[in-house]
Amino acid sequence: xxxxxxxxxxxxxxxxxxxxxxxxxxxxxxxxxxxxxxxxxxxxxxxxxxxxxxxxxxxxxxxxxxxxxxxxxxxxxxxxxxxxxxxxxxxxxxxxxxxxxxxxxxxxxxxxxxxxxxxxxxxxxxxxxxxxxxxxxxxxxxxxxxxxxx
Amino acid sequence: xxxxxxxxxxxxxxxxxxxxxxxxxxxxxxxxxxxxxxxxxxxxxxxxxxxxxxxxxxxxxxxxxxxxxxxxxxxxxxxxxxxxxxxxxxxxxxxxxxxxxxxxxxxxxxxxxxxxxxxxxxxxxxxxxxxxxxxxxxxxxxxxxxxxxxxxxxxxxxxxxxxxxxxxxxxxxxxxxxxxxxxxxxxxxxxxxxxxxxxxxxxxxxxxxxxxxxxxxxxxxxxxxxxxxxxxxxxxxxxxxxxxxxxxxxxxxxxxxxxxxxxxxxxxxxxxxxxxxxxxxxxxxxxxxxxxxxxxxxxxxxxxxxxxxxxxxxxxxxxxxxxxxxxxxxxxxxxxxxxxxxxxxxxxxxxxxxxxxxxxxxxxxxxxxxxxxxxxxxxxxxxxxxxxxxxxxxxxxxxxxxxxxxxxxxxxxxxxxxxxxxxxxxxxxxxxxx
Ligand SMILES: Cc1ncc(COP(=O)(O)O)c(C=O)c1O
Numbered sequence: 001x002x003x004x005x006x007x008x009x010x011x012x013x014x015x016x017x018x019x020x021x022x023x024x025x026x027x028x029x030x031x032x033x034x035x036x037x038x039x040x041x042x043x044x045x046x047x048x049x050x051x052x053x054x055x056x057x058x059x060x061x062x063x064x065x066x067x068x069x070x071x072x073x074x075x076x077x078x079x080x081x082x083x084x085x086x087x088x089x090x091x092x093x094x095x096x097x098x099x100x101x102x103x104x105x106x107x108x109x110x111x112x113x114x115x116x117x118x119x120x121x122x123x124x125x126x127x128x129x130x131x132x133x134x135x136x137x138x139x140x141x142x143x144x145x146x147x148x149x150x
Numbered sequence: 151x152x153x154x155x156x157x158x159x160x161x162x163x164x165x166x167x168x169x170x171x172x173x174x175x176x177x178x179x180x181x182x183x184x185x186x187x188x189x190x191x192x193x194x195x196x197x198x199x200x201x202x203x204x205x206x207x208x209x210x211x212x213x214x215x216x217x218x219x220x221x222x223x224x225x226x227x228x229x230x231x232x233x234x235x236x237x238x239x240x241x242x243x244x245x246x247x248x249x250x251x252x253x254x255x256x257x258x259x260x261x262x263x264x265x266x267x268x269x270x271x272x273x274x275x276x277x278x279x280x281x282x283x284x285x286x287x288x289x290x291x292x293x294x295x296x297x298x299x300x301x302x303x304x305x306x307x308x309x310x311x312x313x314x315x316x317x318x319x320x321x322x323x324x325x326x327x328x329x330x331x332x333x334x335x336x337x338x339x340x341x342x343x344x345x346x347x348x349x350x351x352x353x354x355x356x357x358x359x360x361x362x363x364x365x366x367x368x369x370x371x372x373x374x375x376x377x378x379x380x381x382x383x384x385x386x387x388x389x390x391x392x393x394x395x396x397x398x399x400x401x402x403x404x405x406x407x408x409x410x411x412x413x414x415x416x417x418x419x420x421x422x423x424x425x426x427x428x429x430x431x432x433x434x435x436x437x438x439x440x441x442x443x444x445x446x447x448x449x450x451x452x453x454x455x456x457x458x459x460x461x462x463x464x465x466x467x468x469x470x471x472x473x474x475x476x477x478x479x480x481x482x483x484x485x486x487x488x489x490x491x492x493x494x495x496x497x498x499x500x501x502x503x504x505x506x507x508x509x510x511x512x513x514x515x516x517x518x519x520x521x522x523x524x525x526x527x528x529x530x531x532x533x534x535x536x537x538x539x540x541x542x543x544x545x546x547x548x549x550x551x552x553x554x555x556x557x558x559x560x561x562x563x564x565x566x567x568x569x570x571x572x573x574x575x576x577x578x579x580x581x582x583x584x
Contacts, residue, residue, distance in 0.1 A: 040539065063521060063523075064521035125523070128523060
């Protein structure tokens with residue numbers, strides 16, 4: 001049970017129930033779909049990216065609590081960030097969910113992301129947590145219009 | 151949600167032995183079925199501090215001790231390559247392996263050993279037929295019929311064949327209970343149809359299809375039928391002669407044997423006429439650089455050293471199943487399914503996917519607003535193993551408009567206490583995420 005409580009922390013449950021920035025951005029200049037074929041999680045990330053700054057970012061789609069909460073927390077943290085800052089956070093997030101970063105020692109800059117530290121105990125769920133991030137990364141780098149975790 | 155037959159007497163795919171179940175000594179028979187649980191050592195373990203509740207039998211079944219022992223004994227005492235040595239061990243291994251072929255022949259009631267081809271599993275069996283039979287009989291403008299509830303392994307090989315030949319893949323639609331629409335099937339059967347490939351028991355929905363009737367309809371038009379029996383053999387006696395199917399595919403690992411072995415049953419007249427699927431050792435009589443003469447059936451289709459140890463284990467699994475009263479097994483599993491269906495479907499917000507009248511012990515379900523993946527993780531924390539996802543049947547998920555389901559699938563070693571654990575687990579899921 002402790003591991004399960006670590007995974008489904010209050011922040012995650014809250015963002016799953018009422019995801020933030022869960023909408024389309026009509027005038028987005030970047031839009032990428034992210035797909036996890038293993039479990040069918042499927043999201044679209046919309047970004048209004050101007051002068052190297054994320055002016056606005058949102059997502060919609062369907063998936064599990066972890067992937068949805070991750071999209072919600074991610075979009076609320078990235079607004080106003082530069083691409084470099086966003087990628088820096090993604091790198092840290094990735095380490096965090098793989099258990100390679102101690103959340104306690106990095107609290108100052110991780111902020112709400114620390115809620116995802118419990119994912120590292122559930123290897124099967126790492127992809128759920130990272131899906132929105134991979135999709136955002138592809139959007140900022142103007143990559144494919146669809147990314148897949150497989 | 152009463153989508154299953156209660157007395158078992160009207161199940162079209164049941165044999166006489168199954169019908170005999172309704173005898174007075176039923177309680178004793180059912181107890182004997184349940185008593186088999188201790189033959190499965192893996193089931194004794196604890197997971198996440200809880201007694202393991204293994205409800206993922208449709209993915210793969212657990213193995214009884216005698217299967218495990220048979221493979222260990224093979225490697226300790228008999229290991230040797232088969233069909234190619236004059237020495238003592240090779241003879242012994244060959245005999246043991248070939249004895250399994252006869253066991254399979256009787257297990258499926260095939261007419262001859264020559265009709266039993268060892269393969270890696272159901273997937274390889276279907277690929278063999280699509281490649282060898284398919285390429286020789288299916289041309290541009292022809293059609294191959296499958297159903298809307300096929301496993302990917304009975305979709306993709308036919309799709310590839312159709313892409314390569316210019317033939318068309320036709321799909322029989324299913325209704326909201328997850329049953330094949332027979333009128334639609336009859337409508338699809340035309341002079342263009344060159345092959346029908348159907349699942350006997352659906353892994354995603356549990357539906358038991360009326361394959362015998364469907365085979366008859368195809369044969370009236372001279373069309374051969376392949377049956378994907380991966381999920382049928384663990385739950386019922388299968389008689390390929392009675393079904394009159396042209397091909398039947400099974401996997402050892404779903405029927406209490408090891409992974410990496412399976413069988414393609416094919417009518418001799420088809421196998422005889424089909425070209426080899428793979429080339430190599432064992433499948434030849436003689437080789438020169440100018441010409442190769444292929445071996446007789448079934449060896450023509452068995453290139454290379456097979457999974458000998460796995461085959462031996464499969465033989466032990468067949469012995470084990472043959473020792474069971476499959477009628478009693480069917481009755482016991484029906485009782486489990488009924489109990490689980492009642493208790494799971496009465497939980498608020500839970501919906502069962504797959505409510506066919508004829509069902510094997512597979513229970514797919516979704517919970518309002520909760521993704522299957524989260525269900526799986528929370529049940530796992532209670533030691534309960536279920537499958538979550540699309541079950542290699544994405545078109546089925548699309549048909550029901552859902553991304554995924556959680557699926558509990560039962561074997562005869564499962565108990566009502568385990569279903570009680572599942573029910574509390576589902577309550578817990580709702581408590582955490584609802
Ligand atoms: C209905 C059905 N067909 C085919 C297969 C494929 O079997 P295998 O993976 O053993 O080749 C499965 C297994 O998941 C199945 O359930």
